[in-house]
Amino acid sequence: MPEFQAELVRALPGTLREHSVRRGGKTAYRDARRAVTYRELEERTGRLAGHLARLGERVAVHLGNRVEVVEACLGALRAAAVGVMLNTGASESELAHFLDDSRASVVITEVELLPPVLRLVSTRPGTRVVAVGRGAAARDVLDFEQLAGTDPGCPPRDDLGLDDPAWILYTSGTTGESKGVVSTQRSALWSVAAAYVPAYGLEERDQLLWPLPMFHCYAHSPCLLGVVSVGAGAYLLERGGNVAEALSAGLTEEPFTMVAGVPATYRLLLDSLRRTPATMPSALRVCVTAGAPCPGELKTEVGQVLGAPLLDGYGSTETCGRIAVDRLDALDRLDASDRLDAADPVGGLRDRDSSVPGSHPRPACPPSSSGPRGRCRACRSCGGRPGRAPMTRWTSPGVT
Structure with missing residues (x-):
């Protein structure tokens, strides 16, 4: 497989414009409600960016697994704002911390999630709320669909540099209070060019099934940045959705070639198939996992049942993606190990931690x-x- 793909480390607005011309009719993202093509994605994020540019420099994205989470994240980027990815399952006190810590001036959320957001915003003057879903206008908030569908009277800025702050993602807080990690387009795209394309063979023809929360770095990196960078397609499965059923249901025009998860995702998938056998797509070529150690026996069983290897990886929010990954072209030395000793480190990351000599x-x-x-x-x-x-x-x- 090719090694580091330097041409993929470039500002995403230009990538979107190129996809709009070359593969405009291709579906980029789909969920249970709607789909968006690459042409529509470029047009809608451009209009959204024009509106967001007037609202502030920090845009909190408080959305579940739906197409709008991708549009909001890219729209904020094209507005030269910093996108702040927030957990929809966060408590009200946690959400208050995230809003204060990030100093978000705009919150994009869902109509169903409005009550706690509106309570918090009421004590934070100047913060605007944009809602996705029916009834947004009736709640005295801005309607996401109206912003994405109407001409703002100005083009998107599209001038955020590769090394300008682009996103803030919060750590899980397992070692203390959640910390906001600032990433740039360059640092975030590094995993695409150094890991997903060289190690997984991610390419335009791929269709990715994504069942994990989109606010997390694990999703932000391959499902958003990876898919958009190469012009692939992805299906965003609702939180708690059945992965086995989704794989066998034919939810996209083309069959799934990749599926992602954590070890628990694959255990649930195998349990589901034991209870209700189903035919897995023959096009499935690779499964990827991260977030927790993956036992060797799980890799073996997934490979046998799904007919595709399960590749492990290690990363962190602080590195904006992967640190080490299993490779498709090194399966012989992985030998179904439950350790990452045989995994290849992702080259090029530099540690800015002051505690490191x-x-x-x-x-x-x-x-x-x-x-x-x-x-x-x-x-x-x-x-x-x-x-x-x-x-x-x-x-x-x-x-x-």
């Missing part, structure tokens, strides 16, 4: 750097909070 941490921005509306004049790495240490940031080569 030889690293180069960013100093805290001085309080005197505060500009209009309290925003830091010097940079955006401090989260717009002068005097505080910068958010965690791991970067790829070329990021200063």
Whole structure:
């Protein structure tokens, strides 16, 4: 398989425009409600960006597994705003922390999730709410469909640099309070060019079944950035959906070639097939897992039942993607191991953690750097909070 694909590390708006011309009629994303082609994705995110640019510099995306989560994330990027990915299952107090920590000026959520969002926004003047779903206008909030479907009177900015802050994703909080990790397009796309294409063979013809929450880095990296970068397609399965049923149901025009999950996903899939046998798509060529150690016996059983190898990987929110991955072209040395000793490290990541000898941490921005509306004049790495240490940031080569 090819090694590092440098041409994939480029600003996504240009990639979207190219896909719109070359494969505009192809379905990019689909869920149980609707689908969007690459032409529609480019047009809708462009219109959304024009509207969002007037609303603020931080856009919180509080959406489940649906096409709009992709549109919101790309729309914020095209507005040169920072997209803040939020867990729809977060408690109200957790959500309050995320909004305050990120200083989001816009929250894009679902009509069903509006009550806690509206309560929190009521005490945060200037924060606007955009809702997805029927009845948004009746709740005195902005209607997502209207923003994505109407001309804002200006083109999308599309000028966010590769090394400008593009997204904030929060860690799981297993070692303490969840921390916001700032990623750039370059650092986030690094896993696509260094792991998903070389190790998994991700390409335009692939159809990915994605059953995991889209707010997480594991989803943001391959399902959003990977799929869009190569012009592939993906189906976003609702949280708690049956993966075995989805694989056998023919939910997309083309059969699934890839499925992702965590080890528990595959255990549930195998249990479901034991109870209710079903035919798996013959086009399925690879299964990927991460998030927890994957036992060797699970890899073996998945390979036998699904007819496709299960590749393990290790990553973190701080690295914006993968650190080490199993490779399709190295199955002979993986030998169904439940360890990652045989996995290939993803090259090029640099550790900015000040606790690591030889690293180069960013100093805290001085309080005197505060500009209009309290925003830091010097940079955006401090989260717009002068005097505080910068958010965690791991970067790829070329990021200063």
